[in-house]
Amino acid sequence: MKKLLLVAAILYGSVLSFGDAKADYESARKLVQNNKISDAVKVLEKISTSGEKEYETKANFDLGLYYFQNKDNVKAKKYLSAVWNNGTAATPEALEAAKWLHAIATQSKNTAEAQKYIEWADKSTQGKDIDIVSSIVIFYYENKMDAKAQERYNSAIKSTDKNFVAELNYNLGQYYIEKNNIPKAKKYLQDSYKASPNAVVPAGFLLSQIALSEKDNATAEKYLLEMSKATQDKNSEILGMLGSYYIGVNNLPKAEDYLKKSITADSKNSDSLLMLLTMYESKKDTANINSIYNKLKTIVPKGLNKELGITYAGIGNAELSEKYFQKSINEDKDNESKMFLGQLYFLTGKQTEGINLVKEAVNAKVKGADEVLKQMQSAGNKSTSTKK
Known part of the structure; x- marks a missing residue:
């Protein structure tokens, strides 16, 4: 769920109609630009009862997020509930409001309400919104509704959209990493990895890190090499990861090779340059030390020596x-x-x-x-x- 600020919501809200509510909303935007947030809130509260439906909705949504971020869940719920309007219509605004109402209910440990909002959102989007589907499966697992979670998951992975399936498994993998349940995290991440070519890099990265933490170097190397292949050996960050991996297993010739490839792909990859500098310093290779140092100097033209000292x-x-x-x-x-x-x-x-x-x-x-x-x-x- 994207965290929206009152400032952003007002500054970037679309303007589609005319009338006093529109003028007041524009006034609120200007107040925000001038950092007069409390005055903007007063204007929005006035708009929220103006009878101008479009701008009432905008104002209620902005106020709901404002109070949520200021940890006043009672007022946040009041304004967001007005936008949701008992789920009478699955408008984009109502769907967003339902997500935030779900978050408020979860924070307040009101499981029944949290379930109501997320299930409504899932039904209203016909189970096609990956963020909502991921949230509802995780919500069920979090609240020990394992049968419901498995049922919803099984239904979701029948999708013919392989990227959808991959992302769902990836999100569940991340959830179980946060729960420190590595066996389950690996299961979902491996399913993500296999589901779509687009998942090879994000899921592969997490799987490689798990393998390294388990001291399974061969598996970590496999994932890193496959990630690099998936990006045609042109992704500087992944090539740098391979360089770092080979330093870790003391294969310095391979490490140097991949780090050189990394900076060829992106001459400003400071992490790879720093690893190369450290390697050359350990070998007292003056020519290469000077070469890498000069490359770093183009990235940090002032204060490089101090930054290196700190690093x-x-x-x-x-x-x-x-x-x-x-x-x-x-x-x-x-x-x-x-x-x-x-x-x-x-x-x-x-x-x-x-x-x-x-x-x-x-x-x-x-x-x-x-x-x-x-x-x-x-x-x-x-x-x-x-x-x-």
């Missing part, structure tokens, strides 16, 4: 983090990097060097450096006291 610190590579923070300090004259490098030194046992660097950052008026210095000095004092 390598984050993945625990203190040696490369120090190298690039030093480049940032010496070549870019970046005083903030003194604070970062000082922290790195402090955490790796070089407390004196670390404190001295952060003092330099404080003298250079680097934001936050004074607080970092206090914390380091306090931690240093505690450490000295403990040793005594």
Whole structure:
């Protein structure tokens, strides 16, 4: 279900008729543009009782979403119920309102009402809306109505639309991942994977990640290679995943090959460039280090050295983090990097060097450096006291 904001609903609502309600609705749009939300709400509340059906519906829907997002479910339900109008007509607005009413009822743990709205929406769309079908099957499972869930699922997968079947299984696979029920997640994701060529990449990605978590490298590789084949070996992100996979299994020649293919497909794939840079740094391959560094420089023309220092610190590579923070300090004259490098030194046992660097950052008026210095000095004092 797409999360719509009051701002978006008003700004992009269509205008099809004329009259006072239309003028008021335009006024509400302008108030939103000027960030006068409370005034816009007052105007919308006036429109909601104007008798102009089209604009009443618009106003009620906007107000319903506004109050839902502000966690006032009582008012949200009031306005959205006016749009739903007891399900008398399956208009697009009523269907959207039913989805949000289902969400409100679910939040409020009112299972009967939640069921009423989602079943009405499913019936009104003749079971052809994949989001609604996925929601109703998941709703049944979530509320231990397993027989109903299985019945609705069995009916849905009879569809001749293979993409519909694939997406339903994919959504259920995601649901069971969130529930940490990996066997069921795998079952639905595999069914999705087999149902349509369009599911090979999304379902394959999740299946490859599950395989990696289970240390089933052969299966993970199989899915990644099939994903790449499905995209004609031209998808930079997937090629980068293969590069990362081969790094993980210590097949560095293959990793390098796929990472090169990844940046050929997209010269600005920073993840693949960073992996290649790290590989070349480990081999002290100066020529390739400089080549990849220059490619990264086109993506991050300012502050690259500091960004690399932060990135390598984050993945625990203190040696490369120090190298690039030093480049940032010496070549870019970046005083903030003194604070970062000082922290790195402090955490790796070089407390004196670390404190001295952060003092330099404080003298250079680097934001936050004074607080970092206090914390380091306090931690240093505690450490000295403990040793005594």
